[in-house]
Structure formats: structure tokens, C-alpha cells
Amino acid sequence: MDSKLISVIVPIYKVEKYLDRCINSIINQTYHNLEILLVDDGSPDNSGKICDEYAQKDKRIKVIHKQNGGLSDARNAALKIAQGDYIGFVDSDDYIKEDMFETLFRLSEENNAEISIVSYYELIEDRLISVRDSGELQIMDKIEAIKELLIDTKIQSYAWNKLFKKELFNGITFPTGKNFEDIATTLILFEKCNKVVLLEEPKYYYIRRNDSIVGIRNYKTYYDYLEVIKDKYFYLKDKYPEIEVYNAYNFVINMIWVYTIIVAYGIQDLYPKYNESYKLFKEIIDNYGEEIISKLEIYNKAVLYMMLTDLEASRQAVKEFYIAFKKRREEGNFSLQI
Numbered sequence: 001m002d003s004k005l006i007s008v009i010v011p012i013y014k015v016e017k018y019l020d021r022c023i024n025s026i027i028n029q030t031y032h033n034l035e036i037l038l039v040d041d042g043s044p045d046n047s048g049k050i051c052d053e054y055a056q057k058d059k060r061i062k063v064i065h066k067q068n069g070g071l072s073d074a075r076n077a078a079l080k081i082a083q084g085d086y087i088g089f090v091d092s093d094d095y096i097k098e099d100m101f102e103t104l105f106r107l108s109e110e111n112n113a114e115i116s117i118v119s120y121y122e123l124i125e126d127r128l129i130s131v132r133d134s135g136e137l138q139i140m141d142k143i144e145a146i147k148e149l150l151i152d153t154k155i156q157s158y159a160w161n162k163l164f165k166k167e168l169f170n171g172i173t174f175p176t177g178k179n180f181e182d183i184a185t186t187l188i189l190f191e192k193c194n195k196v197v198l199l200e201e202p203k204y205y206y207i208r209r210n211d212s213i214v215g216i217r218n219y220k221t222y223y224d225y226l227e228v229i230k231d232k233y234f235y236l237k238d239k240y241p242e243i244e245v246y247n248a249y250n251f252v253i254n255m256i257w258v259y260t261i262i263v264a265y266g267i268q269d270l271y272p273k274y275n276e277s278y279k280l281f282k283e284i285i286d287n288y289g290e291e292i293i294s295k296l297e298i299y300n301k302a303v304l305y306m307m308l309t310d311l312e313a314s315r316q317a318v319k320e321f322y323i324a325f326k327k328r329r330e331e332g333n334f335s336l337q338i
Contacts, residue, residue, distance in 0.1 A: 004109075006101055006163070007035040007084030010092050011074035016045045018093040018207070023050075025095035027058050031102035036061045037078040042068030047092075072174035072181040075159075079169055087166055089159040093207050100203035104163035111139055113197040114165045115189065117155060120204035129208075129330050134200040145196035146236075147243045149187065150250040151295075154198060157186040161204040168192050179224040183232060219269050222258055226270075226277055229254040233280075248284045249292050255281045256300050259307060263315040264322045278311065299325055 008026055012019065026036055038061060040048035048065055055061040064077055075089065086105065090096060100118060107116035122130035132154065140148065148155040159182050168189050174181045190196065233251040238244065255277060262270045285292065285308065293301060302321065306314040 003033070004085040004105070005033050005035055005083060006031065006086045006088055006105065007037060007078070007082035007166070008088045008090060008101070009037045009039065009075055009078040009082065010090050011039045011041055011071050011078075012047050012051065012092040013041045013043045013068065013071075013074070014045050014047065015043070015092040016047045016050060018095075019047055019050050021095050022090060022092050023054050023061075025098070026090060027054070027060070028098055029096075029101050030099045031105055034060050034101065035082065035084050037064065037082060038062070039064045039066065039074040039078050041066060041070070041074040070176060072176045072178070075181075076173045076176070079173065082166065085166055087164045087169060088162070090204075091160050091206075094160065095205045097203040097205075101163065103199065103201070103203055107197045107199055108163055108165070111195060111197045113139070113195040114168055114193040115145075115196045116163045117196065117198045118161055118203040119154075119198075119200045120161045120206045121202045122206050122208065124208050124330060127330075131202050132200050133202055136198075136200045138198045138200075140196045140198070142191065142193050142196070143240060143243060145190050145193065146187070146240065147246050148198070149190060150236075150243065150246040152250060152253065154200065157183045158206075159186060160206070162186075164189060178228070179221050180228050183228045187232060187235075219267055222262060222267060222270055223273055225254075225258055226273055229258075230277055230280070245288060245291055248288050249295055252281065252284060252292055252304070253296070253300055256303050256307070260303060260318060260322045264319045275311075282308075 010022065010026070015022075023036075023038070026034070036058070038051040038054070040051050040063060042065075048063075051061075051063045055063045062081070064081070066074070066077055069077075079087070086108065088101060088104065103118060104116045107113065107118075119132040121128055138148075138154070145155070149157065157180075172185065172188060172192075174185050229251055233247060236244075236247040240247075259274065261267070262274060285304075293304065296304065303318055306318055306321070
């Protein structure tokens with residue numbers, strides 16, 4: 001079973017509090033033929049030292065020390081030297097079940113799939129707030145997989161709960177200097193596939209932190225997000241006519257989410273940038289109407305109606321709605337989806 005090498009890439013920056021748990025969950029995998037690439041991205045804490053200590057204990061570990069360049073740059077540095085037949089990613093503040101890579105490898109090999117995916121637990125520190133655990137196995141061609149990626153329920157753009165055949169990364173790197181780099185890269189990798197397999201069995205523990213890239217709610221973070229989702233929309237527009245409505249749907253749900261965040265956290269400087277994209281948002285709603293609205297979760301549908309009634313006047317109502325929703329979801333109401 002361990003015949004092929006899997007390169008596991010772990011970008012590391014200011015995570016000494018979480019790093020032991022992360023690395024231990026990788027070295028204790030039931031799949032042993034691993035190349036573990038720990039990328040110290042110029043971390044100012046003891047993270048780099050911790051990496052070196054683990055490398056002394058486990059010959060599968062290679063440590064890259066580099067100047068800080070961000071998550072994409074760290075991943076790209078590891079991709080340059082990765083020797084594996086497959087590539088996997090783990091974020092350094094997260095951790096994984098002991099059989100995650102064995103499961104992903106088996107899914108890929110048995111189904112001749114270029115990408116295999118498992119579901120994940122979502123936690124705030126150690127408190128579970130979300131999980132998809134149906135046990136369903138879904139084998140998809142490229143178009144079906146991109147459709148699920150756009151629906152953003154079963155499959156998200158995250159790199160970390162997936163296993164990729166190494167050749168998919170030929171000519172592909174993560175874009176540096178921007179947040180949410182997974183969104184553009186994952187889509188392109190999906191386009192290079194003939195087959196993608198998904199098992200809705202959670203094997204990854206995704207930790208939400210207020211000081212993570214997603215948790216830091218500022219102008220730069222969500223400026224980048226608006227750019228990425230608009231670029232993705234135009235990149236896919238008219239490319240796959242059979243799933244064009246899902247491209248439009250994805251842009252709509254992401255615009256709703258960004259609007260929720262910028263009003264809830266008072267990122268007022270972003271309003272002009274948001275208003276530029278809102279024109280496209282409104283055109284899509286006018287064009288597709290109920291075809292998109294009928295696909296929305298209850299939360300998104302409610303926010304959409306408030307936005308369409310009066311974008312500026314709705315801000316306070318959306319803020320209060322989001323805070324109440326967030327509280328209920330963090331209390332463990334798994335049925336609530338944004």
C-alpha cells in the first residue's frame with residue numbers, strides 16, 4: 001500500500017503553540033511512505049527550531065528555512081523540491097486523522113483519480129462547529145467536479161483536505177502576494193483532471209483562529225477576496241455552458257458573504273470597491289433570478305433580499321442578523337450553512 005511516495009507540504013509561520021500537534025499527526029500516519037516538507041517561512045517565534053528538532057528524529061522530514069514570503073511562496077518553495085508521486089498539504093495550525101493520507105491514496109489509486117478529497121471537522125480551538133459525515137462516495141469527471149467546487153458545499157477550494165497527483169502541478173504555482181490563493185489554483189488543478197473522487201468522511205481538523213488569514217478581517221484581506229472571486233467568474237464565464245449558472249451562483253454567494261463581513265466588522269473603506277462588483281452582482285441576479293435564488297441556503301437568501309431592498313440601509317440589519325447567526329452556528333447548530 002505504501003509503494004508510492006506522498007510529499008506533504010506544511011507552510012509554517014508563528015504557530016509554535018500548534019506545531020507539535022500538527023507535525024505529530026503527520027508523522028504518525030498509517031501511510032508511512034511520506035516526504036514531509038516543513039517550510040519555515042521566516043517565522044519569528046520558535047517554529048523553525050521546533051521543525052529542526054523533528055527533522056533530527058524522523059528522516060522523512062526536510063526543513064526549508066526561508067525569508068517570509070507568505071503562504072503561497074512557502075508552498076511554492078516546497079513544490080520545487082517535492083519528490084512525491086502525490087502532493088498533499090496540511091496547514092500548520094491544523095491536524096489530521098491518522099489514516100487521512102492512507103484513505104486519500106486508496107481513493108486515488110482505486111478510482112484512477114488525479115485528485116482525491118475527504119471532508120473535515122471545523123473547530124473553533126477545540127469546539128466542533130461543523131462537520132460533513134454522510135460517508136457518501138462520489139466519483140466525478142472534470143465538469144461535475146468543477147460544478148461541486150462552485151456550489152461550495154461538498155467541495156471547497158482549500159488545498160489541505162485533498163491529495164493531488166504530482167503532475168498536475170507541472171507549470172502551476174500558487175499566486176504570491178495575495179490572500180485566498182487556494183481559490184484560483186484549485187480551480188486550475190481541477191481543470192487538468194479526468195477524474196476526481198470525494199469521500200464525505202472527515203479526516204482533517206480545520207481550526208478557525210481569529211489571527212489566521214481568514215480570521216483577520218481587514219481591507220487587504222477582503223480586497224483580495226473581491227478580486228479573486230471576480231477574476232474566477234470571468235475566467236469561467238461561457239467556458240462551460242452546461243454549468244454556467246453555477247458560476248453565476250458562486251459569484252453571488254461569495255458577494256453575499258463579503259458583504260456580510262464588511263458590514264459586520266465595519267470595513268467601511270471597502271464599500272467603494274464592493275460597489276464596483278455589486279453592479280455585476282445585480283446584473284447576474286437580474287439575469288438568472290429564481291434559478292439562483294432557489295439554490296441559496298436560508299441565510300444567504302435572507303441577506304440577499306435585504307441587500308436588494310436597499311444596499312446601504314440594510315447594513316445594520318445584516319450586521320445584527322450575521323452576529324445572531326454566527327452565535328448559533330458556534331454553539332454547534334450544524335444545519336446552519338452560509
